[in-house]
Amino acid sequence: MRGILVLIKLVPIIGCVLTASCGRQPGAFAVPPQRSIDLGQDPGGLGPFVIMDDPAADDYIVRDISPGRSHHRWAFLHPELRFRIKEAGYSKFAADFAIPEVTFKVTGPVTVSVAVEGRRIGSIRCDHAGDYLMEKPVPAGVLQAGKEVHVTFEAHPRWVSPDDGAELSFFLRSAGFTR
Amino acid sequence: MKEVFSILFGAGFTIAVSVALGSLLLRALRVRMYRVEAALFAFISGAGVLSFLVTLLCLMQQARKGVFLWGGIAVIGAAVWRARVQKERLRTLPAIRLDWLVPFCLLFGVFFIYYFFNALAPEVSADGSGYHLGNVLRDWRHHGFDWEYRSMYSYLSQGAEMLFLFAFAFGRHSSSALVHFAFGCALPLLMICYGRRFGYPKAALFAALLVFLSPVIAKDGVSAYNDICVVTLVYAVFYLLQVWDQERSDNLLILIGLLAGFAYAVKYTAALTLPFAVAWLWRRHSLKIGTLARLGIPAALLIAPWILRNWIWVGNPFAPFLNAWFPNPFYHVGMERLYVDNLQHYPNLKHWWQIPLELTLRGGVVSGTFSPVFLMLPLSLIAWRKSQVRRLLFAAIIFAEPALLNTGARFLIPAAPFAALALGIALESVAFALPVLAMFTALVCWPPVLATYCDPGNWRIGEFPIREALRLEPSAPYIIKHSPDVALNSAIVEHVPPGERVYSFAGRPQAYLDRDIVVSYESALGNLVQEILWSPHGPAPRVRERFRFLPVTTDAVRVVNNTTWFNFWTVAEMRVFSKQKEVPRNPAWRIRAWPNGWEVPLAFDNSYATRWSTWQGIEPRARIEIEFPSPQPIDEVALECDPTWEAHLQVEIRMPGGRWVPMTDTVEYEKAEPPPGMRLAASRDVKALGFRYLLVNDGDFLYEDLKKYPKFWGMTQLAEVNGTHFYRID
Numbered sequence: 005m006r007g008i009l010v011l012i013k014l015v016p017i018i019g020c021v022l023t024a025s026c027g028r029q030p031g032a033f034a035v036p037p038q039r040s041i042d043l044g045q046d047p048g049g050l051g052p053f054v055i056m057d058d059p060a061a062d063d064y065i066v067r068d069i070s071p072g073r074s075h076h077r078w079a080f081l082h083p084e085l086r087f088r089i090k091e092a093g094y095s096k097f098a099a100d101f102a103i104p105e106v107t108f109k110v111t112g113p114v115t116v117s118v119a120v121e122g123r124r125i126g127s128i129r130c131d132h133a134g135d136y137l138m139e140k141p142v143p144a145g146v147l148q149a150g151k152e153v154h155v156t157f158e159a160h161p162r163w164v165s166p167d168d169g170a171e172l173s174f175f176l177r178s179a180g181f182t183r
Numbered sequence: 184m185k186e187v188f189s190i191l192f193g194a195g196f197t198i199a200v201s202v203a204l205g206s207l208l209l210r211a212l213r214v215r216m217y218r219v220e221a222a223l224f225a226f227i228s229g230a231g232v233l234s235f236l237v238t239l240l241c242l243m244q245q246a247r248k249g250v251f252l253w254g255g256i257a258v259i260g261a262a263v264w265r266a267r268v269q270k271e272r273l274r275t276l277p278a279i280r281l282d283w284l285v286p287f288c289l290l291f292g293v294f295f296i297y298y299f300f301n302a303l304a305p306e307v308s309a310d311g312s313g314y315h316l317g318n319v320l321r322d323w324r325h326h327g328f329d330w331e332y333r334s335m336y337s338y339l340s341q342g343a344e345m346l347f348l349f350a351f352a353f354g355r356h357s358s359s360a361l362v363h364f365a366f367g368c369a370l371p372l373l374m375i376c377y378g379r380r381f382g383y384p385k386a387a388l389f390a391a392l393l394v395f396l397s398p399v400i401a402k403d404g405v406s407a408y409n410d411i412c413v414v415t416l417v418y419a420v421f422y423l424l425q426v427w428d429q430e431r432s433d434n435l436l437i438l439i440g441l442l443a444g445f446a447y448a449v450k451y452t453a454a455l456t457l458p459f460a461v462a463w464l465w466r467r468h469s470l471k472i473g474t475l476a477r478l479g480i481p482a483a484l485l486i487a488p489w490i491l492r493n494w495i496w497v498g499n500p501f502a503p504f505l506n507a508w509f510p511n512p513f514y515h516v517g518m519e520r521l522y523v524d525n526l527q528h529y530p531n532l533k534h535w536w537q538i539p540l541e542l543t544l545r546g547g548v549v550s551g552t553f554s555p556v557f558l559m560l561p562l563s564l565i566a567w568r569k570s571q572v573r574r575l576l577f578a579a580i581i582f583a584e585p586a587l588l589n590t591g592a593r594f595l596i597p598a599a600p601f602a603a604l605a606l607g608i609a610l611e612s613v614a615f616a617l618p619v620l621a622m623f624t625a626l627v628c629w630p631p632v633l634a635t636y637c638d639p640g641n642w643r644i645g646e647f648p649i650r651e652a653l654r655l656e657p658s659a660p661y662i663i664k665h666s667p668d669v670a671l672n673s674a675i676v677e678h679v680p681p682g683e684r685v686y687s688f689a690g691r692p693q694a695y696l697d698r699d700i701v702v703s704y705e706s707a708l709g710n711l712v713q714e715i716l717w718s719p720h721g722p723a724p725r726v727r728e729r730f731r732f733l734p735v736t737t738d739a740v741r742v743v744n745n746t747t748w749f750n751f752w753t754v755a756e757m758r759v760f761s762k763q764k765e766v767p768r769n770p771a772w773r774i775r776a777w778p779n780g781w782e783v784p785l786a787f788d789n790s791y792a793t794r795w796s797t798w799q800g801i802e803p804r805a806r807i808e809i810e811f812p813s814p815q816p817i818d819e820v821a822l823e824c825d826p827t828w829e830a831h832l833q834v835e836i837r838m839p840g841g842r843w844v845p846m847t848d849t850v851e852y853e854k855a856e857p858p859p860g861m862r863l864a865a866s867r868d869v870k871a872l873g874f875r876y877l878l879v880n881d882g883d884f885l886y887e888d889l890k891k892y893p894k895f896w897g898m899t900q901l902a903e904v905n906g907t908h909f910y911r912i913d
Contacts, residue, residue, distance in 0.1 A: 029510065030512065030780045030781045032773035032774065032775045032810065033773070033783055035770055035772045035774060035784070036787060037788070038788065039790035039864070041789060041790070041791065041858040043860025043861075043864050044859065044860045044863060046719070046862065046895060047895050049859055059892050059895060060892070060895070
């Protein structure tokens with residue numbers, strides 16, 4: 005009985021000791037320095053222009069352009085890309101591509117044409133192997149801010165693989181709309 | 184072989200210093216013991232004293248090899264000198280029959296060799312190479328506690344780790360494991376002493392084998408864990424209480440108190456030992472102040488360093504638990520609850536009846552097995568009339584309680600010696616029962632045999648790495664085979680400057696990594712970094728909660744919750760408006776929140792990658808508040824968040840008299856898209872917290888996105904080993 009009384013006497017003391025720091029709160033803080041929210045794009049957010057080794061390049065490809073993250077990518081049978089123009093002011097389409105020596109030897113001169121939203125806007129004749137820059141004006145009204153724009157290429161003739169019949173058009177470096 | 188010598192010296196020296204300290208203590212207390220008992224209690228109690236002294240050295244940042252070496256030599260010298268000056272003639276315990284002793288020694292010896300080489304091999308156990316020796320390595324680097332490193336595992340009491348640290352100074356990781364193994368060997372010997380003293384030698388031999396051979400006890404014992412240290416201490420306290428019953432020596436109470444305190448210092452779950460001793464004394468003897476003081480003061484001496492350390496360091500004497508009682512900025516209440524809930528539940532358990540079979544035969548669900556003979560434990564009730572059996576079973580029940588908090592078989596280890604001894608006493612009158620069951624245990628617990636019937640995931644000794652143990656093979660491939668992350672250490676050392684930390688979603692073998700790792704679930708900081716890294720895919724605010732009210736001028740406004748729910752309440756940004764224009768944030772504003780007020784600036788930093796969270800289930804009065812430097816006209820408060828739909832929020836303003844007045848509890852939900860560039864924002868905010876390096880597993884939530892869009896994260900992979908990727912934030 006005496007032992008219980010001793011324990012009972014000790015309980016408040018132990019309780020006080022143990023709970024002395026209970027409810028400790030940090031008080032008030034000043035507003036911290038403000039962070040910038042202008043940090044650029046996320047993948048999946050299409051822009052007006054794409055470079056083939058950009059990490060988001062795959063999002064621009066609709067079909068017939070080789071996957072991976074190479075400096076240049078192969079355009080196959082009917083290559084197609086998509087873009088999004090966020091504001092007005094874009095009036096030209098530009099594409100940077102190459103005709104490799106190895107395919108040119110077989111095909112000879114190649115004509116590459118380009119269409120925006122199904123409307124042909126121009127072509128370029130490639131009469132030697134090497135790099136080409138195609139730059140064509142885009143007719144007014146074709147590009148609308150905020151809407152997705154599809155661009156298709158056609159090359160003629162194309163190199164055909166003797167092994168599996170795969171067709172290669174050209175080597176694409178970059179493409180898109182410029183002001 | 185030089186390395187093996189260092190390892191053996193480290194462990195042997197630690198044990199020798201413990202025995203020396205213990206023998207000095209026992210002499211000072213003039214406790215009457217039998218010869219073998221005295222040696223065992225000298226080791227166990229001396230280990231407690233040594234652990235306490237190393238703790239003090241760690242608190243003073245003086246845990247150094249030289250201090251250990253010369254201090255240890257001095258202690259051994261003092262003990263030898265004292266033994267020569269004061270020669271004692273110790274009594275011997277009643278002898279054991281040779282036809283019992285010889286088979287016991289044979290079985291014990293064979294298993295001892297198997298276990299010994301496992302303990303001597305490079306330490307590769309999960310928790311051992313993770314946090315037990317991770318803490319030791321950190322203490323070793325800092326010559327004491329690292330006050331800057333905050334992990335839930337570093338807050339746990341480290342009584343065993345203090346012994347490991349002493350051994351580590353001489354023989355590194357394996358020395359520490361061998362010190363734990365020494366406790367594993369002391370326990371069965373202590374059980375035999377108990378049997379000899381109290382008249383149950385045959386039952387004690389059987390029980391000692393049952394315990395020593397049980398696979399989970401063996402695996403734990405050869406690893407740098409602390410459970411075997413705990414069970415040895417718990418059993419020692421029980422043993423001494425029985426001795427005290429016979430002798431009523433006051434000094435014995437001091438020894439009991441010291442061991443009970445040491446048990447707490449080794450592991451929180453052993454906190455039961457002290458109340459058990461108090462209850463025992465109360466039941467057997469009226470409890471007087473003197474009795475309590477003799478028991479309580481030595482116990483408090485060994486417990487106090489850990490309680491005080493955590494109280495001062497973390498603000499919570501019992502960290503990482505009881506955070507709701509002792510709120511602190513270092514470990515979240517909700518995280519504690521998730522952690523405890525997770526430990527309390529059996530994964531993949533279809534029926535409760537599986538548990539006995541899991542604990543004795545399968546081991547996959549409970550991570551370990553005891554001897555299948557424990558299935559016969561109900562038979563111990565045959566001997567219920569014997570007071571000894573009742574006491575043992577009572578102790579078994581009490582010390583099995585921690586298993587309610589953690590489903591791992593390890594947490595039943597403290598109950599095992601009591602249960603085994605009770606079973607032994609119950610069956611000792613049945614002809615041949617004990618030898619047959621002991622042989623059966625030896626057969627089914629022999630590691631290669633065990634592997635044929637237990638679950639592949641059963642935590643057990645799975646090999647006999649004698650060449651690695653003797654360092655005839657290099658240690659690195661063996662360590663990397665068991666802990667593949669260790670292969671990243673060279674890349675980490677190459678890229679991460681000393682003193683800089685690496686963030687990881689998963690736990691890592693920190694005992695083998697030369698930079699500190701901050702793990703996602705181990706601290707409030709880890710939680711915060713995880714939340715930030717997840718923000719582009721989950722927690723980023725998708726909704727704006729708008730509270731509009733009639734224009735009012737006030738010097739403070741707050742949003743208060745009025746309901747209870749188990750989900751957390753989070754706010755990425757809190758903004759106030761007047762006439763549809765945001766009131767510009769002002770450094771003179773004072774912002775507060777409850778609970779988890781420490782993180783309230785995250786709701787006012789204009790970053791959608793960070794957010795304030797209650798980090799516990801919401802309850803009435805949870806709030807987030809702004810105090811303006813002067814009265815400010817406002818008519819709207821907006822919370823940009825991932826809404827807690829169950830919360831019932833209302834906006835209140837402070838009146839000139841200081842009274843809070845509700846303005847509205849009507850909320851309009853508006854869809855909001857986080858701004859682009861969230862990945863970069865997350866990287867930026869993680870970097871701002873001091874992390875430039877990350878370890879990410881293939882299976883981590885973040886990995887697929889990080890692999891696909893490293894440039895959008897602004898990160899570069901520096902190395903990859905076995906599915907673990909080492910990234911730098913550029």
